[in-house]
Structure formats: C-alpha cells, structure tokens
Amino acid sequence: MSETLQPRKESFTFLLENVIRPEMCTRCGMCVGVCPHGVLDIAAAAYPVLVGECVSCGFCTACCPGLDVDYPALSRQVFDATYDPAELQGHVEQLYVAHPNDSTIRDAGASGGMVTGILDHLLTAGEIDGAVIVGMDSLLPYKTRGVLATTGAEIQACAQSKYCVTPSLAVLRQLRRLKGRYAVVALPCQVHALRKMQLVDRGLASRIRYILGLYCHCNMEVNGPEEAIEASGIPLAEVAAFQFRGGGWPGSFFVIKKDGTEIPLQKRIQHKDVMNVMFRLYGPKRCLLCVDALSEYADLSFGDFWAFDFAGDMAGLERCTLVSQRTAAGRELMGQVQRSGRFVVHPLPGSRNPKRTLRMARGKKNRAYVGLHAAMAGDRPHPAYHFAIPRPSAGQRWQVWSFRLFQRIKHRWFRMVVLKLLFSPLGVLAYRVNTLRKKILIDYHA
Numbered sequence: 001m002s003e004t005l006q007p008r009k010e011s012f013t014f015l016l017e018n019v020i021r022p023e024m025c026t027r028c029g030m031c032v033g034v035c036p037h038g039v040l041d042i043a044a045a046a047y048p049v050l051v052g053e054c055v056s057c058g059f060c061t062a063c064c065p066g067l068d069v070d071y072p073a074l075s076r077q078v079f080d081a082t083y084d085p086a087e088l089q090g091h092v093e094q095l096y097v098a099h100p101n102d103s104t105i106r107d108a109g110a111s112g113g114m115v116t117g118i119l120d121h122l123l124t125a126g127e128i129d130g131a132v133i134v135g136m137d138s139l140l141p142y143k144t145r146g147v148l149a150t151t152g153a154e155i156q157a158c159a160q161s162k163y164c165v166t167p168s169l170a171v172l173r174q175l176r177r178l179k180g181r182y183a184v185v186a187l188p189c190q191v192h193a194l195r196k197m198q199l200v201d202r203g204l205a206s207r208i209r210y211i212l213g214l215y216c217h218c219n220m221e222v223n224g225p226e227e228a229i230e231a232s233g234i235p236l237a238e239v240a241a242f243q244f245r246g247g248g249w250p251g252s253f254f255v256i257k258k259d260g261t262e263i264p265l266q267k268r269i270q271h272k273d274v275m276n277v278m279f280r281l282y283g284p285k286r287c288l289l290c291v292d293a294l295s296e297y298a299d300l301s302f303g304d305f306w307a308f309d310f311a312g313d314m315a316g317l318e319r320c321t322l323v324s325q326r327t328a329a330g331r332e333l334m335g336q337v338q339r340s341g342r343f344v345v346h347p348l349p350g351s352r353n354p355k356r357t358l359r360m361a362r363g364k365k366n367r368a369y370v371g372l373h374a375a376m377a378g379d380r381p382h383p384a385y386h387f388a389i390p391r392p393s394a395g396q397r398w399q400v401w402s403f404r405l406f407q408r409i410k411h412r413w414f415r416m417v418v419l420k421l422l423f424s425p426l427g428v429l430a431y432r433v434n435t436l437r438k439k440i441l442i443d444y445h446a
C-alpha cells in the first residue's frame with residue numbers, strides 16, 4: 001500500500017463553500033466518519049454540518065470525493081495498474097453469478113442475497129466483527145439510515161437495496177472507539193471516499209477488512225420515497241414500513257400500512273423501469289456527474305443478474321447476484337465463499353458478460369461526460385477525474401436529454417404529476433410501448 005498522505009490544513013468551511021453549496025457533495029458521510037474531533041454531523045437532506053469547533057485538520061477535505069476522484073491514482077493504489085477509460089467495467093479479475101443456499105437470505109436480498117449472505121458468513125466465521133450497511137429508520141419508515149450491524153439478525157434486517165441518498169459512512173466514527181475489523185457496503189462514490197481515506201487515516205483504515213461495492217446507475221434524493229407514497233394517495237402517517245423492492249422478487253415500491261394492509265405502488269411495471277423514471281425525477285446533481293456505475297474500486301462489486309437476457313443453462317439462473325471480483329482481497333473472499341459450502345457460485349466467462357450491465361455502465365459514463373463537458377465549458381463546479389474526458393457525440397448528448405430536462409423542472413407539482421401518471425394505467429401503457437421499443441432496437445441477448 002502507498003505511504004500515508006499528510007492532509008492539507010483546510011477547514012470544513014472549504015467543503016461548505018466549494019462542495020456542499022454548489023451541490024457537489026455526494027452525501028457519502030465520509031467527512032463525518034473520518035473527522036477525528038467529532039465536530040461534524042448529518043443534518044437536513046443528508047448533508048454534513050459543523051456542530052463544534054473545526055481545528056482545520058484537513059481530514060474531511062482530504063477524503064471527500066465531491067470534487068476530486070483521481071482515477072489513474074486510484075487504479076495504481078488499488079490494482080497497481082494503469083487506468084483505461086475504454087474499459088467500461090473497470091478492473092475485473094472474474095465475474096460470478098451466485099446466490100446463498102439459505103433461501104431466507106436469498107429471498108430477503110435485492111438481487112440474489114449475496115451481499116447479505118457474504119456478510120452473514122463472515123460474521124459467523126469470525127472474519128469480521130460487524131458491517132457498515134443501510135437500514136430503514138424505525139420512526140420514519142420511508143427514510144434510510146446508516147447502520148453498524150454486529151449480529152446476523154441486524155445484517156439480515158438490513159438486506160435489500162435502499163435507492164436513496166444515505167450518508168452511511170458517517171457510521172465509521174463509531175469504529176474508532178471499537179476493536180476488530182469490519183466490512184463496509186458502499187456505493188461507487190463511497191468506495192472513492194473509502195479509498196481516499198485509506199491514504200490519510202491508517203488507524204481508521206485498519207478497521208476495514210473488505211469494501212463491498214454496489215453497482216449504481218443513479219441514486220435518489222431523500223424525498224423520493226415519501227413523494228412516491230404521497231402520489232399514491234397513502235398518508236405518510238399510516239405507513240408502518242416501506243420497501244424499495246418488496247412484494248416478491250424482483251419487487252417494487254411496497255408499503256405496509258399500520259393496519260397491516262400491503263400495497264405495491266406499481267406491480268405492472270418492472271422495478272427497474274420505475275427506477276429509471278425515479279432517477280430522472282430525483283437524481284441528485286452530483287450523481288449525474290459520476291462516471292462509476294459498477295463500484296470499480298471495490299474489492300467485490302454486486303449488481304442485478306437478469307437471467308431472461310440469456311440462453312442455455314444460464315437462462316435458469318434467475319434470482320441471483322452478479323459479482324465482479326476485482327482485488328486480491330476480493331479474490332481471497334470469493335475463495336472463502338466457494339469453500340464454505342454456503343453458496344451456489346457460477347463463474348461467468350468474459351464472453352458472456354451481461355450486455356445490459358455494460359450498457360448501463362456506458363450510459364452512466366456518457367451521461368457524466370456530457371455533464372462534465374457542459375460544466376467545463378460553463379466554468380461550473382464539477383468533479384475532476386484526472387483523465388481526458390471523452391467528448392460525447394451528438395447521439396450520446398441526445399440520450400441524456402430527459403435527465404437534463406427533468407433536472408430543470410424543480411417543482412414538486414411536476415414530480416407529483418409524473419408519479420401519478422407512472423402509477424396509473426397510462427404509465428403501464430407507456431411502459432409497454434417503451435419495452436416494445438427496446439425489444440426492437442436493443443439487443444440484450446447474451
């Protein structure tokens with residue numbers, strides 16, 4: 001590992017003025033988690049805030065991924081390799097399609113339950129003492145929160161994707177006071193922050209054994225879930241639980257009311273297609289400038305595997321997680337997973353790399369490239385990735401028009417109208433037409 005970096009003496013005010021106010025904050029929570037003096041906390045809309053006296057130690061600015069993610073340096077640090085912008089999925093040693101044998105864990109998971117299964121296995125085997133993950137708030141059940149889970153029950157209770165900005169790395173501040181080693185489940189921006197932290201805070205870094213990244217096309221603003229519930233006519237006060245993918249795999253937005261009634265907000269549209277609309281309505285400005293769809297710098301990264309895209313024996317692998325093994329730590333962990341006898345693991349030949357995943361990664365990169373070029377031309381704040389940002393073609397610029405249009409219309413009434421349409425028979429019709437269009441125009445078959 002490279003030598004420890006001495007942070008520049010900068011105060012939290014730098015983050016406030018240059019990152020938070022211009023909406024370049026990823027709201028990963030790292031500044032709160034890494035602050036050695038404990039003077040930062042999370043405030044409204046998941047943004048960090050100063051709650052004590054800042055001594056300008058510079059740890060928060062040095063670990064912040066908001067304005068600076070040095071891809072070539074990260075590739076050297078994590079893989080000892082050169083970064084190649086043409087490689088859509090980043091550095092990958094091996095892909096797997098997998099699921100845990102335990103059907104309770106598999107059924108609880110968003111894709112195939114591999115993340116929860118691996119964390120549960122590591123905890124049982126004494127390989128970790130806990131995991132930093134994301135759960136739902138007990139008082140406001142449509143809000144998410146970072147969790148330090150130290151029991152199998154807590155890990156299983158936090159299964160499922162929470163498609164909503166959650167500054168879960170703030171939980172790292174608890175690790176300073178604890179012994180032992182932990183796994184962290186993270187989105188791509190959080191993986192960037194964790195890798196930066198490993199260079200400046202060796203004490204905290206030594207607590208983290210594995211970084212498990214999630215694929216991420218986009219995230220949603222914190223008000224996304226509650227507005228979706230309200231647009232469906234359900235009073236928030238009546239909500240006992242909200243699930244992003246409830247009601248059976250692959251699931252959909254799902255509300256359980258206090259009287260026990262279960263309500264899927266939309267069951268005739270595939271979850272991923274609902275999310276495509278939600279990301280346009282609630283995609284944070286900084287997410288649209290992110291070039292990392294597949295947690296390229298995690299030890300292992302995890303995403304959905306859609307068996308219906310495949311022919312032959314792979315068409316039977318429904319309800320699995322796609323796993324990208326990236327680092328030596330990831331290789332060692334997948335070795336443990338395979339030897340444990342607790343998982344079904346199919347190595348995926350490179351030739352059968354899911355086209356849908358690669359297309360998603362290309363789409364996210366292109367979207368960011370369009371935004372980055374526009375920001376550079378207009379001298380607006382944007383993250384620096386330290387490689388030459390490819391110039392998007394007219395066609396690629398056209399592909400992101402709907403994101404840019406939706407971004408400009410900030411009014412709540414607009415979001416409510418779109419959501420009401422999405423959850424109505426008209427939304428189902430639009431979905432069917434779009435699905436037909438994709439069937440004709442896009443070949444996902446692998």
Ligand SMILES: Cc1cc2nc3c(=O)[nH]c(=O)nc-3n(C[C@H](O)[C@H](O)[C@H](O)COP(=O)(O)OP(=O)(O)OC[C@H]3O[C@@H](n4cnc5c(N)ncnc54)[C@H](O)[C@@H]3O)c2cc1C
Pocket residue numbers: 108109110111112113114115116117133134135158159160161162163164166168185186187214215216217218219220302303304305321322360
């Ligand atoms: C915002 C977001 C966008 C995503 N976009 C895509 C996509 O476009 N394509 C794709 O293939 N996959 C995407 N994923 C990943 C996918 O939804 C699954 O999380 C992944 O396949 C792992 O499934 P699993 O069943 O193995 O995980 P599970 O066993 O369900 O475990 C998931 C783990 O992740 C933790 N977690 C949940 N939400 C968050 C969060 N916001 N931040 C950090 N940790 C979290 C949970 O606490 C749990 O420990 C996305 C996930 C998120 C959160």
